[in-house]
Amino acid sequence: MATSFSKDVIADGARGRGENIVLALLAGLVAAALGAGIWMAVEVGLNMKIGIVAIGVGALVGFAIRFAGNGHSFIYGIIGAVFTLGGCLAGEILATLYAASSAQQPLLALAQTIDYPQMVSTIFTKMDPMGYVIYGIGVFEGYKLSIVK
Numbered sequence: 771m772a773t774s775f776s777k778d779v780i781a782d783g784a785r786g787r788g789e790n791i792v793l794a795l796l797a798g799l800v801a802a803a804l805g806a807g808i809w810m811a812v813e814v815g816l817n818m819k820i821g822i823v824a825i826g827v828g829a830l831v832g833f834a835i836r837f838a839g840n841g842h843s844f845i846y847g848i849i850g851a852v853f854t855l856g857g858c859l860a861g862e863i864l865a866t867l868y869a870a871s872s873a874q875q876p877l878l879a880l881a882q883t884i885d886y887p888q889m890v891s892t893i894f895t896k897m898d899p900m901g902y903v904i905y906g907i908g909v910f911e912g913y914k915l916s917i918v919k
Contacts, residue, residue, distance in 0.1 A: 791846075794839025794916075798849050801834035802827070802857030809861020814868050821901050824908030827861070828854040832915025840918055847913040854912030858905060862893055 805827035812823050831854045839846050867884065871877040897905075 797838030821904035828911030850916030
């Protein structure tokens with residue numbers, strides 16, 4: 771839906787600017803962090819794992835990257851997929867740390883003593899097959915929604 775006003779100016783809806791990968795990265799990072807917080811809040815608040823939140827994180831990250839980056843190439847989709855996976859894993863890690871924290875060992879003190887690669891490995895080892903499917907759908911949403919069509 772881009773219309774050309776002159777040789778150099780192209781307006782794409784309300785955003786009449788070109789691609790911006792730096793803004794896409796910043797927006798994706800902020801959206802992934804927000805998605806991780808939402809993931810933790812849902813998991814801690816309901817006291818159960820709800821994998822469907824991964825799809826919401828993917829949508830949040832994808833739309834943020836699409837709006838901020840205005841990108842038409844597949845690299846914006848890759849950024850969306852990576853940040854979606856990172857946001858989902860960060861939310862899972864935060865929820866696990868929150869559940870393991872206590873008055874004697876607060877969340878921040880516990881976060882400094884954790885072996886994160888081992889924790890991520892444990893998360894994927896204990897995940898059931900449907901969890902992989904939900905994560906995959908979330909990552910696909912992050913990819914698909916990050917690219918302007």
